Amino acid sequence: MTTDDGFFARVYEAVRGIPRGRVATYGQVARWLGVARGARAVGWALRALDAQGSRRVPWHRVVGAGGRISLRAGVGPQLQRRRLRAEGVRFAGERVDLGRHGCRA
DNA sequence: ACTTTGACTTGCA
DNA sequence: ATGCAAGCCAAAG
Numbered sequence: 001m002t003t004d005d006g007f008f009a010r011v012y013e014a015v016r017g018i019p020r021g022r023v024a025t026y027g028q029v030a031r032w033l034g035v036a037r038g039a040r041a042v043g044w045a046l047r048a049l050d051a052q053g054s055r056r057v058p059w060h061r062v063v064g065a066g067g068r069i070s071l072r073a074g075v076g077p078q079l080q081r082r083r084l085r086a087e088g089v090r091f092a093g094e095r096v097d098l099g100r101h102g103c104r105a
Numbered sequence: 106a107c108t109t110t111g112a113c114t115t116g117c118a
Numbered sequence: 119a120t121g122c123a124a125g126c127c128a129a130a131g
Contacts, residue, residue: 006129007129008129025113026112026113026114027113027114027115030113030114035126035127035128036126036127037113037114037125037127038113038126038127038128039113039114039126039127040110040111040112040114040126040127040128041111041113041126041127041128041129042112042127042128043112044110044112044127044128044129045112045129046112047111047112048129050112059112062112064112064113064114065113065114065115
């Protein structure tokens with residue numbers, strides 16, 4: 001995989017840089033990397049991440065736009081939701097309370 | 106080198 | 119509020 005020192009590593013660091021109890025959206029992460037429309041690419045990175053063993057990347061802190069929990073093949077959204085909730089993240093129905101934990105301040 | 110796909114986003118109906 | 123379509127980026131085949 002050429003994902004070791006490419007754009008992926010950057011995504012991992014960005015996600016790793018997300019403080020505990022805080023969540024970020026794919027678009028947000030992509031923007032940090034300088035890729036405004038690279039949301040998909042970010043998803044790609046995280047997906048590969050799972051294949052790599054997740055390392056210490058809190059992928060569960062990465063959600064879709066508006067705080068929606070994206071689906072992942074194999075893992076249900078409940079797991080992610082539960083993990084976030086364990087970090088003190090509040091949920092508004094099926095969405096994360098971005099107004100509180102969203103990195104969109 | 107080219108084509109297809111993918112954990113997305115935004116807009117319109 | 120829900121559903122469908124188009125767009126953009128990067129990686130895998």
